[in-house]
Ligand SMILES: Cc1ncc(C[n+]2csc(CCOP(=O)(O)OP(=O)(O)O)c2C)c(N)n1
């Protein structure tokens with residue numbers, strides 16, 4: 001844990017006071033010791049002591065109160081994604097907890113360090129039918145690394161510390177605790193904070209055989225591709241990853257929070273030529289991301305009589321290494337240390353670096369050609385508006401430190417294609433759990449984590465329905481965000497596939513041209529509707545200049561489907 005960084009005293013250190021306090025104070029102390037400065041929450045009496053502790057702590061913990069518990073947890077998760085410190089959400093018992101399940105699961109899938117504390121019906125009344133009496137742990141256990149009821153006030157410090165330690169240890173993820181109301185309100189001598197674990201050797205338990213195999217394969221490869229995923233960023237290995245890529249000259253594809261590690265315009269970034277890269281590679285090194293549907297389940301090439309690529313998988317913990325597909329080798333451990341080791345060993349052994357450079361250059365050229373071919377779509381004058389035109393207007397208005405968030409279907413798939421981050425840690429998508437509704441929570445966290453940067457939330461009209469009420473939260477807490485909606489009056493990403501499969505669609509239409517901008521305005525923000533392509537740019541300028549949450553509601557052509565090559569199934 002990061003107690004010493006947070007300035008909290010350690011057992012035996014000067015200033016480690018022996019004072020009496022309630023359960024909420026223990027919760028707040030442990031959270032602060034792990035680097036938490038904001039508690040995302042929606043009020044409930046079961047958790048009042050945490051609020052009391054937050055406002056009386058020195059320094060205080062910020063209470064960020066939202067309109068749906070899902071938003072609280074998405075905001076906490078995005079805080080973790082953006083800051084690489086654990087996110088923390090506190091919700092009331094029963095429905096407060098059950099409302100968090102999709103967001104907790106999202107953090108679980110994303111490997112985001114997150115702790116959720118739920119209230120719980122009082123222990124002394126358990127079994128008699130008190131309000132919201134429910135055992136949450138069996139619901140949360142399958143989607144967390146740690147789920148427990150902390151049922152004795154003197155054990156709260158140790159239990160909370162265990163939860164934070166579980167969430168922040170690789171492979172990171174979500175942890176859940178609930179505390180019976182009578183326990184949280186109880187008082188005791190505040191236990192001292194547990195000692196931080198001694199720093200472990202980052203390469204402890206390294207599989208030397210796997211390392212040798214990996215080094216040899218990378219040195220021998222003439223058509224290598226590196227895939228950099230979210231855990232590279234989360235594990236603070238982005239500089240090591242870029243060094244490795246440049247040292248071996250491989251073509252690079254990024255995904256999730258890995259986007260931006262090799263920045264837009266870098267000569268080795270070939271994400272836009274991923275089809276050709278995967279089809280032609282002789283070696284694919286997948287780092288910090290699972291071999292899931294986003295990566296063809298780990299099968300690269302091998303079609304039409306060609307030889308499939310060999311696959312190396314590098315993960316931050318052994319249990320993340322793929323088992324469903326043959327690997328040449330799997331390496332697990334601290335990603336920065338592992339990548340540094342590869343950087344040290346591979347280049348001097350490379351058999352044909354010139355060939356590697358030719359391979360990467362060829363792919364980079366086709367990536368550039370693919371980007372160039374988009375120009376027509378990005379400048380489209382069509383009426384109704386082609387969704388791509390929105391990105392044609394947005395892209396050159398984005399600064400390198402802009403945080404870009406996608407919550408939607410086809411509209412956000414276009415964003416993945418057209419918006420290439422310049423720095424890591426600034427692109428937020430929902431990740432492989434694919435949950436709509438992350439939008440306002442992620443945007444709230446982004447504004448808090450990057451107070452001066454542009455924060456742009458790209459919203460489908462369908463997705464917006466899950467979280468738009470939390471514009472009220474942005475207004476109350478003065479968190480201006482630019483929201484850009486691709487409003488096609490439909491659940492487009494479901495409508496088009498259903499049509500393709502059945503020749504008709506049902507349950508895929510939304511009301512056309514709904515004035516979501518007026519919803520935002522009514523909540524205290526601002527906005528406007530745009531129906532002509534030439535009006536998009538000036539509307540975006542007004543949105544960036546507004547000091548309030550502002551929704552640019554762009555009415556787009558419902559007939560345009562994202563040209564999808566994978567379904568995720
Ligand atoms: C919580 C949740 N419910 C349903 C889905 C299935 N789903 C995926 S994309 C999509 C359509 C999204 O529509 P919209 O946000 O309007 O974006 P569009 O595809 O129209 O651009 C739906 C319903 C999901 N991913 N998550």
Ligand SMILES: [Mg+2]
Nearest residue numbers: 461462490492
């Ligand atoms: Mg839509």
